[in-house]
Amino acid sequence: MNNSSNSRREFMKTTAIVGGAVALGGVNLFGANASNALSKPTQNKPIKCKGWAAFDTSGVLKPYEFERRAVGKNDILIEIKFASICHSDIHQIKGDWGKQIYPQVPGHEIVGIVTQVGENVKNFKVGDRAGVGCMVDNFEGVRGDEQYDKNTLFTYGFVDKREPTGISQGGYSTHIVVNSHFAIKIPTNISFEEAVPLLCAGVTTYSPLMKYQIKKGDKVGVAGIGGLGHIAIKLAVSKGAKVYAFTTSKDKVADIKGFGASEVIVIEDALKNTQALDAYKGKLDYMISTIPVQFDVASYVSCVKPFGTFTQVGMSAKFELTLSNFGLAQSRVNLTASLIGDMKETQEVMDYCAKNKIYPKIEVIEAKEINKAWQKVLEKKARYRYVIDSASI
Amino acid sequence: MNNSSNSRREFMKTTAIVGGAVALGGVNLFGANASNALSKPTQNKPIKCKGWAAFDTSGVLKPYEFERRAVGKNDILIEIKFASICHSDIHQIKGDWGKQIYPQVPGHEIVGIVTQVGENVKNFKVGDRAGVGCMVDNFEGVRGDEQYDKNTLFTYGFVDKREPTGISQGGYSTHIVVNSHFAIKIPTNISFEEAVPLLCAGVTTYSPLMKYQIKKGDKVGVAGIGGLGHIAIKLAVSKGAKVYAFTTSKDKVADIKGFGASEVIVIEDALKNTQALDAYKGKLDYMISTIPVQFDVASYVSCVKPFGTFTQVGMSAKFELTLSNFGLAQSRVNLTASLIGDMKETQEVMDYCAKNKIYPKIEVIEAKEINKAWQKVLEKKARYRYVIDSASI
Incomplete structure (x- = not known):
């Protein structure tokens, strides 16, 4: 355990104590039609996070401290335990799919423990094991086939005015705030490390x-x-x-x-x-x-x-x-x-793999190894999914 | 009517008198397996033709006199009445789809009158109205889905050792020799000019x-x-x-x-x-x-x-x-x-269009206008199919 993860735990103590949710309300961030479906801040405290971010198209990530939006009434806050590396992370961060906003924290395979829930949230409680994939919200409250809806907010690099950094920020990080519909339950009969690549x-x-x-x-x-x-x-x-x-x-x-x-x-x-x-x-x-x-x-x-x-x-x-x-x-x-899968299918594959003991072959790494791991992905040397231990961030 | 078409009719007189088919036999041109299916020459007289050919990738066609293989026992000889211009002709001749052998006569929408039949031919008799599309033979006798079979011989530019020019030669020409399975009947209730674009x-x-x-x-x-x-x-x-x-x-x-x-x-x-x-x-x-x-x-x-x-x-x-x-x-x-259609579908579309009075919108041109017509096709000025009157070749 190194200093950075010690200091991370200190940091956790400060943020994890936030309790009941208080609606701020009233601020319409996405236009009249969108206001009902969105998670409005339920307390006025943004979430302090650490992460590994890209600052340009070089594909080199560095430590980054940033804030996420406060937990809205439909949101949950997850303390991330593991996040895995997808080739898509590299494509997007390098600008292969279009111009990006930086700093940007990649990562759309995320698991952890729920540490806070918004007042409307019924499907999660504090302490639950939760997973997040490529999507974190939908500006119109669309349910089903979410990945094909134009109002869906993807996990990182997408403009979200609620976010202090202006964009959604991904899972190479200590925490994430997500609309609870876009989180799935992680069964107890699969380890976090082996569950995480299933999210994408x-x-x-x-x-x-x-x-x-x-x-x-x-x-x-x-x-x-x-x-x-x-x-x-x-x-x-x-x-x-x-x-x-x-x-x-x-x-x-x-x-x-x-x-x-x-x-x-x-x-x-x-x-x-x-x-x-x-x-x-x-x-x-x-x-x-x-x-x-x-x-x-x-x-x-x-x-x-x-x-x-x-x-x-x-x-x-x-x-x-x-x-x-x-x-x-x-x-x-x-x-x-085909593009990922919808939230129902995400829960399905997780449950199916846990039940049938279908586990990805993974290699757990520390955050400081991310850049090396990206290089190995590009060189086809990954065997077969790098999983970042968030305690090392 | 110009001199060249007058002399063409003279030329026709000489070739059209060939009557009964005499098997040459014995020469195996395509290896042991292929010998039964192929049409072997039934008389030793190659067919003298005129046509318009490309001599290089420039896309410029010029008059060309050449010979086609003699009529084999499974073949028919067609005196071409009309051939129409397809964008594919231009692509292939210009080498857009790979290196070509020249001189090459394009054209895979062909109609005319049967003037000779091989001894095995049952589906055509001299005087029948016949059409030829993109295919002229199959080296293994494959029937059905012919366009997807690797042994199918396409109408022009494909190596065919039986042909005096070494390749199949297309319909911008006075005559064509084709395996009778690869010709279709043209009903009498559709004009040759309007039937011809249906072939491709x-x-x-x-x-x-x-x-x-x-x-x-x-x-x-x-x-x-x-x-x-x-x-x-x-x-x-x-x-x-x-x-x-x-x-x-x-x-x-x-x-x-x-x-x-x-x-x-x-x-x-x-x-x-x-x-x-x-x-x-x-x-x-x-x-x-x-x-x-x-x-x-x-x-x-x-x-x-x-x-x-x-x-x-x-x-x-x-x-x-x-x-x-x-x-x-x-x-x-x-x-x-999707690639053209098979021979069954080619007959079907011809019969369907004749019956339902579905006629392509065409413009009949003389052979000397081919180069100008090609240019118009590229400029999207064709309205909507140029049909070459073979009498003008």
């Missing part, structure tokens, strides 16, 4: 696997075996599917078989050298790709049987996907993309 | 419209209103759909309403300025795009309702389609592409 990597793969109803005996392809892909394999295997795993990392083969894949196909280069896919043309019932960079989409898609479905969940720089529409036509496959 | 433009739009079962009352989008798009509108309208037509050509609006579209939406620029699409987000049951260049795919796709289907049939340079997979994910639409 888990639900992002679970949602399309369920939507396309993979079933016992189906031949399911999983392309890109990192944080998301390795969970996709475990989920598909748990449903009785025969999994074909496509990876560009030879040294992952043994691991991947350990996750339950029936076949592991090593692809030389996912963009330019995909000949190994030819043998699987038209063979699979369904395929999911977690590849978060440009790749030879049509060749991967062609592994699916005509009229089957291929789902892209990895998000590349600029969200750009370039494909041969001749190749797509020849495959006769439905190309779909 | 017709079947390419008919096939996905049928596959995705558009029905009375459906809201169907058609993007790109040229040779293919205007037929797509007429086909969808004939099935009772309410058609939303998306065009970048303001001056096509009146025509498009004439084709039966309920709404015409003018898009400033299909790649960079698509705001007019916003009002249609999630509104359509199905959408087909014939746009043959790069465009803002995700914005067009977003016009379809979640879980609906969007089909891309236009083929851009390099067949490349670049899209936002974030946008695709948000739309929750199935993105599909």
